[in-house]
Amino acid sequence: MKIINLCIISIIFLFISCNGQDKDKSKIVEQSKTKKKMNTLKEAPYNISDEGDGTKSNYDNLSLEFINKAKEILEQRRFQFPNEENFNLRIQEVFGFQLSEYKNRIFALQPSMFPEVAIRNENFVFIQDPSANSPEYLNPDLLFHFNSYIFYNTPVSYLWLQTHEQDILYNLVIHYGYNKDKKLVDAVFKKFDFNSLSNMEELIFKDENSRKVLKKNIFDDIENIIYKGPVEDFSYAKEGNGFLRVGDIIDKISLNPKEYFEPDQIKAYLFERELRVGIQGDIESYINKNKNYKSILEKNNYYNLPKLKDYMEVIYQSPHDLEMENTIYTIQDPDGFTNLRKEKNSTSDILQKINSGEAINVLDNSGDWFLVKTKEGKEGYIHKSRIKSD
Numbered sequence: 001m002k003i004i005n006l007c008i009i010s011i012i013f014l015f016i017s018c019n020g021q022d023k024d025k026s027k028i029v030e031q032s033k034t035k036k037k038m039n040t041l042k043e044a045p046y047n048i049s050d051e052g053d054g055t056k057s058n059y060d061n062l063s064l065e066f067i068n069k070a071k072e073i074l075e076q077r078r079f080q081f082p083n084e085e086n087f088n089l090r091i092q093e094v095f096g097f098q099l100s101e102y103k104n105r106i107f108a109l110q111p112s113m114f115p116e117v118a119i120r121n122e123n124f125v126f127i128q129d130p131s132a133n134s135p136e137y138l139n140p141d142l143l144f145h146f147n148s149y150i151f152y153n154t155p156v157s158y159l160w161l162q163t164h165e166q167d168i169l170y171n172l173v174i175h176y177g178y179n180k181d182k183k184l185v186d187a188v189f190k191k192f193d194f195n196s197l198s199n200m201e202e203l204i205f206k207d208e209n210s211r212k213v214l215k216k217n218i219f220d221d222i223e224n225i226i227y228k229g230p231v232e233d234f235s236y237a238k239e240g241n242g243f244l245r246v247g248d249i250i251d252k253i254s255l256n257p258k259e260y261f262e263p264d265q266i267k268a269y270l271f272e273r274e275l276r277v278g279i280q281g282d283i284e285s286y287i288n289k290n291k292n293y294k295s296i297l298e299k300n301n302y303y304n305l306p307k308l309k310d311y312m313e314v315i316y317q318s319p320h321d322l323e324m325e326n327t328i329y330t331i332q333d334p335d336g337f338t339n340l341r342k343e344k345n346s347t348s349d350i351l352q353k354i355n356s357g358e359a360i361n362v363l364d365n366s367g368d369w370f371l372v373k374t375k376e377g378k379e380g381y382i383h384k385s386r387i388k389s390d
Contacts, residue, residue, distance in 0.1 A: 041103035046111040059108040059117055062126070067106075067119055069135035070126050070143055077144040079124070082151050087123040090151050094178045096206070110175060116146075125150055127168070142168075153181060162187070174203055177215040185221045189242075194226075200245045211261045219273050227277040234315050237278030246270050247282040254290075264296065265303050272305040280311070287316065329362045329372070331355065332388040340380040344369035351380045362387070 047059040074081070082090065092098050095109045099120060107118040109125075117126040127146050129139050142165060145157035149169075158181075161169040172178040173188045193199050204219070205212040223230060226242035250267050257263035271283040287293050294312060302309040331338050337355050341348040344367070352374060354360065360382070364371040369381040 042101055044102050044104040044107045046108040046115060047104060047106070049108065049111055049113065049115070057113070059106055059115070060104060062106050062117065063135070065135045066128070066138070067122065067126065069138055070119075071122055071124065073138060073140045073143050074124055074147060077140065079144060079147060080152070081123045084123060086151070087120075091118050091125075093180060094150055094172060095176050096178075158184070173218075174199075177206060177218055179217055179221050182221070186225055189221070189225050194241045195244050197245045197248055201249065204249075208261065212259055213261045214266050214269060216269070223273065223277060230276040231278040234275070234278065234280065234311065237280070240277065243274050243277070243279055246274055246279075247285070250282065250286060264300070268297065268300075268303045268305055268308060272308045275307040275311050280315070283308075283311065284316065328390045329360050329370075330388050330390075331358050331360060331382075331386060333386045338382055338386040340372070340374060340378060340382060341369075342380055344381045346383070348381070352376065352378050354382075360387070 044059075049057050049059070081087075088099050091109075095116070095118070097107065097109065097118075099107060099118065105120045107120065109116045109118060114128060114130050119126050124147050127142060129137070129142065141160065145154075145160040146165075146168070148154040148157035149161055158169075169184065170188045170191075173185055174192070179185050192203070201212075204215055206215055207213075222242040227238040227240040229238075231238055250270055253260050253263050253267055260266055267286075271286075274280075274282055294316075297303075297308065297312060302312065331354050333356050335356075337353045339350045340352040340354055342351055343349075354374060359375070361373040362370050363373055363379070365384070368384055370384055370387055371379065372382050372387075373379045
């Protein structure tokens with residue numbers, strides 16, 4: 001009986017031991033998966049910033065005193081902290097970062113000495129005045145109203161920021177490209193200097209992996225707010241100043257294409273947006289200077305940009321085309337007539353005889369044989385020595 005009991009105890013002990021080992025193994029596997037996942041996540045791009053005097057700030061090490069004080073201020077103001085899902089969603093909508101792709105729990109949102117900083121787990125954005133060198137000097141109003149506007153679009157907070165911290169508010173549109181609040185975009189555009197090349201570049205580009213990426217979402221606002229919508233055709237251009245420096249930006253892209261992500265597509269997109277409001281001068285000038293650009297567009301199916309395709313296929317005329325259009329061509333042959341040939345040689349089939357002095361339409365004047373069209377509508381070739389141009 002004692003032997004049986006001893007066996008039972010041994011079996012129970014073995015079961016407990018194995019079960020414990022299984023749990024330990026499961027925990028190790030889970031830890032390994034978590035570690036592997038963390039290794040695939042990216043580092044926040046702006047957490048380490050150069051202060052300009054040889055020193056650097058690392059926002060991964062932002063003082064807990066500052067964070068706790070900021071949280072305390074928000075709690076005292078009865079700020080409703082968003083849940084993690086809504087926090088991440090608004091950070092992506094407003095600032096353009098999907099936090100789940102990054103490993104950092106503290107996330108600087110722009111490269112500056114005093115950036116807005118997303119505090120994950122606590123679910124708020126830390127922001128401070130440059131003069132706030134200790135937690136006691138944080139600006140309670142700025143913290144509260146900034147977070148209230150970012151996460152809840154609170155009208156009172158919008159008005160406070162508009163009155164007291166206009167630059168910080170407008171920076172959401174200009175730097176981050178946030179445009180879901182149309183009243184804010186409209187307010188920004190009313191004061192924005194579209195004639196400033198540097199301002200315009202900041203408005204339409206963001207830096208990503210050391211290259212400039214186009215912020216396409218802002219162009220609908222420029223079109224609708226500045227130009228009051230697109231044109232119906234190419235017969236006129238809308239009044240506005242939103243695209244004053246686009247030609248200069250395109251020239252910069254052409255000179256330094258490696259600084260931009262997909263430079264050819266960017267140029268085509270900028271031309272498309274200009275054409276949508278009837279501006280044709282920049283693309284006409286660019287194509288006249290860059291003879292191969294038309295073939296590049298054709299090869300890439302105009303990057304699926306409909307206005308650009310319509311303009312190139314229907315409206316655009318090269319200086320050569322205009323010269324041909326404005327030149328009068330007539331037949332001049334000592335025999336009193338010349339032959340319209342089917343091919344580019346003197347033994348080819350004769351399609352028609354054309355009398356000297358008769359006007360013809362030259363379709364292509366490259367080479368020794370011109371492609372022409374007669375008044376009867378026939379097309380064929382005539383040697384250039386038999387054609388006079390005025």
